[in-house]
Amino acid sequence: MASIEVNGKQLEVDEEGYLQNLEDWNMDVANFLAEQEGVEMTDNHWEVVNFLREYYEEYKIAPMIRILTKAIGKKLGADKGNTKYLYELYPGGPAKQACKIAGLPKPTGCV
Amino acid sequence: MLHTVNKSPFDRSALASCLASAQPDDHILLFEDGVFAAKAGTKYESMVKEAAGKYKVYALGPDLQARGIDAIVDGVEICDYAGFVALAADNVMCPWL
C-alpha cells in the first residue's frame, strides 16, 4: 500500500493516489494532494472541493462530471456550472482530480 | 417477451412474480431449478397448467433430464438450447432471478 506524509502523519493512498481512509482528510491533506496534482488551490477550487464533500455527505457517492456540472450550476450559478470552467480549475478532470483532492473515492463513471 | 425462471417454486417466488407480470402470448422458459415447476404431480401443477393455457410455457430439456424429471405438466413444451436461443432471438428477455 502506498502512502503519503502530511504533517508528520503517514496516510494510506491507493495506487492512483486516492486517500484510502476518508476520515484522514483535512485541509492540509487537500493542499498536499493538490500540490501533487499541480493544482494551486484558490477560493474557486475550494468551492468545488467543498461542494463535492457535501454531495458525498448527502448521497454517499462522488457524482460523475455531467451530474457535477449540473448540480454546481444549480447551486453556484450557471457561470460555474459548465465543463469549461471546471476544467480550467482542474485540468486533470474535474470529477477525478477534484475528488482526489476532496479525499473522496473515485467518482462513479470513471471506472 | 421471454421470461426466464431459474428458481424452484418450492424455494423462491420467482415464478409467481413472473406470472404476475406476464402478458398474454408471452413466453416463459423454465430452466435450471425452475424446471421443478414443470414436474407433474406437484402442488404447483394446476398453477403451471393454467399458465400454460395463457402463455407459452417451456422447460429446458437438458435441465429436466439432469434432475430426473420425466413426467411434466400438460401443456408445457420441452425445448433444447437451440430452442432457447431461438426464443431469445425472437423476444426481449426478462430474467426472474
Added chain:
Amino acid sequence: MARDRLTKIMFMCRQAPYGSVYAYEGLEVMLIFAAYEQEYAAAFVDDGVFDLKKDKDSSGIGMKEFSTTYRVMEDYGIEKVYVDGQSMKDRGLTPDDLMIPVEVVDRDTIAKVMAEQDVVLPF
C-alpha cells in the same frame, strides 16, 4: 448501434439490500449507464421495495451505507421509477416509508412498461 433511436433499458430491482450484493452493485450499474444517456426506467418489485426503505443504518453490520444514493436516480436521468404497490403492501410498507417520492403502480402497469423495453436487467 443496434437501434436508430435511444435504447430503452429497465432495471428490474427485486433483491433486498445487504443480504446480498445485487442491490448495491445494481445501483452502480444504473449510475454508470446514466452516462450513456438512453431511456431508463427502474422498477422495484418483490424484496426490491426494501431498497427504497428510509431510515436505514448499516453501521452495526459494518457494511457501506448506500441506500441514500438511490436519491440521485432522478438527477442521473433515471426518471421513471416504478414501485409495485402489491409488493409494498405484502411487506407492510407505505409510500411514507420510502426515501424518495415514487410512482406506486400495480404489476400490470410495470408489465406494460416492461413490454416496451429493449433490455431488462435484473438486480
Added chain:
Amino acid sequence: MTFGILILEGPYNHQASDSAYNFTQAALEAGHKIQGIFFYHDGVYNVAKLMEPPQDDRNIATRWAELAEKHDLDLIVCIAAGKRRGISPEVIIPHVRIDGLGQLSEICLEADRMVTFGD
C-alpha cells in the same frame, strides 16, 4: 442476430455460468453473433486462472478461454466488481479483458438482445 451475454454468478457455486456457456455455444452454432460476454457480481470469478477442478469435472475458466479463442469472443470482467473481489489482470485467463461497466452499457446498446444468467 447479435446477442450480449451477462453472467452474474460465480463458477461451480451456481449453474448460471454453465447455462450461459451452453447458450453461447448454441447461439454460435445457430450462426448468431456474440457482441460481448460481461462478467459481473461474483461472475468475475469465472475467469480466475488458478482454478483447478478434478480431472473428471469441467474447467469453467479454461472452457471460456477456449471458446473465446475459437470464436474470437470479447470477454470482459467488470473492473469495479473484480477489484472488490481480488480479480486483477495477473489472475485471469487469456482472452479476457478487465474493463469498466461502461462496456456493459455498450453491449446493451450494440447487441440486438441481452441474455442474462445469474442467481
